[in-house]
Amino acid sequence: MTEAGARLTRAERRRRTEARILEEAARLFAASGYADTTIRAVAAAAGVNPGLVMHYFGSKEELFLRVARARPSGPLAGGPDEVVEEMLDRLAASMADEPVESLAVLRSMLTHPGAAEAAAEGAARYRAQLAEAIPAADAGVRASVISAVLIGVVLGRHLLKLEELRDAPPEQIAALLRPCLRSLTGADG
Amino acid sequence: MTEAGARLTRAERRRRTEARILEEAARLFAASGYADTTIRAVAAAAGVNPGLVMHYFGSKEELFLRVARARPSGPLAGGPDEVVEEMLDRLAASMADEPVESLAVLRSMLTHPGAAEAAAEGAARYRAQLAEAIPAADAGVRASVISAVLIGVVLGRHLLKLEELRDAPPEQIAALLRPCLRSLTGADG
DNA sequence: TCGTTTAGTAAACACCCGTTCAATGACGGA
DNA sequence: TCCGTCATTGAACGGGTGTTTACTAAACGA
Structure with a gap:
């Protein structure tokens, strides 16, 4: 590390160090939550x-x-059917590998008050987009229930590690969830 | 407190004090999670x-x-239809008032490693009962998805406090969830 | 009544936390 | 070459934590 690092420019060195800290911080926040992740542990890692x-x-x-802000997740648009498929795709993708940033936010939201606020704006925007695609008077409630359901599944798989849920292939879970989401969005007529 | 307490027998006094501590501990664990609940705060409360x-x-x-162990929740039996209605009833009940013990366990499961283990056995038994009522080859996965969905909804309402989810009447949420659960249990044929 | 038990307290302990700050030493421009 | 900048370090500080220990005083049994 010292030899390779010594060849780099100062700015580049700093950038890499900062990135390394952020990476390890995300991993630890996801694994241990906000309170149990110490600055000392992040630094050591x-x-x-x-x-x-x-x-x-x-x-x-x-x-x-800084860890929580790194949340891309493009816009969600179209009719109920397209939206459902889009959500199922994203869910399957986030099940293939462990989504450290999302997990860090999710786990810490439940521990740290500030984390919930940080994520609230993004989540609210997501739910608003979702609600627009739902042709029903109670679209807002439906969008919230859908969010809760998706959060529950990610949480059950990655955080609670419910056995069958962790071992099942993403496609199987997506397939089981499809009728659920279709009925919640009103895509099933 | 001193006057009223002085009249009690020693054993009775101790029992009440212990109960008071447990009660406040449950409330605080539910409200703040494991790490942020201090023994000093419990004692003060x-x-x-x-x-x-x-x-x-x-x-x-x-x-x-001791707080986590106080989990009653009777057995779950019958065909898919009955089981779905039973789950919806329980969900609606736990939405009417704030279920401190469940929340304490739920919130702490996501914070404290030991909490997850403590709750794991009870949760697994619940899922096993649920799986028995599901007439499908992948009953285990389905039961886990259902657990995750229900956890997500309780979590969204009481912990994340998603606006519309918190304000909606329990019956409305239960009604939205019914088709979901029926498709997941296979109660819809 | 008297010694024992025990519910409850007060004060300290050792530890770990987030945070601060002065010092260091390699880099980069002049 | 020289000097200032800046990434990085080491050691400390104040505070809050779970936990322990010595103590008080009231209930109890004989």
Whole structure:
């Protein structure tokens, strides 16, 4: 590490160190939640001094927000049928590998008040898009129930590690969920 | 407190104090999770010295386990249709008021490693009963998905506090979920 | 009545946390 | 070459935690 690093420019070195810290922070927040993830542990995992993490990110809170903000997830549009298939695709994708950023946010939302607020805006926008695709008077409630259902499944697989849910192939779970989501979106008429 | 308490027998006094501690502990674990609930806070809420909590329960871990163990929830039996209605009834009931013990376990499961293990046996038994009522080859997976869905809804309402989900009447949510659960149990043929 | 038991307290312990700050030493421009 | 900048370190600080221990005082049994 010292030899390879010594050849790099100062700015490049810093960028990589910061990225390494963020990466390890996401992994640890996902694995242990906000409270049980210590700055010292993040620093150790990144092979760096705890003070450096403070120097770069200001506080543990800001470090978490930097991790939580890295949430792409494009827009959700179309009719009920397309939206359902899009959601099932994304769910299957997030089941193929462990989505560290989402898990970090999800796990920490349940521990840390600030985390819930940080995720709330993005989640609300997602639900609003979803609600627009639902042709029903109670579209808002339906969108919220759908969100809750999807969160429950991701949570059951990655966090609670319910046996059969963790071992089942993503396609099987998606197939089981399809009628559910179709009835909730009103895609089944 | 001193006057009324002085009239009681020693054993009775102790029983009530212990119960008061357990009650406040459940409330705080549900509200703040395992890590953020301090023994000092529990003791203060129960109007008692922190050392006494230790003296009665041995450790914070054991205090939590005592809270987590108080989980009744009778057996689940019958055909798919009956089971679905039973689950919806229980869900609606747990939505009417805040179910402190369940929430304490649920929230702490996601924070505290030991909590998940403590709840795992009860949850597995529940899923096994559920699977028996499902007439399908993949009954195990279906039961797990159903558990995840129900957890997601309770979580979305009480912990994440998704707006529409929190404001909607329990019956409405139950009605939306009915087709979901019926398709997952195979009750819809 | 008197010694024992025991519910309950007060104060400290050791530990780990997030955070701070002065020091260091390699890099890069002049 | 020299000097300032900046990534990085090491060691400390104050505070909050779970836990322990010595103690008080009230209920109990004989």
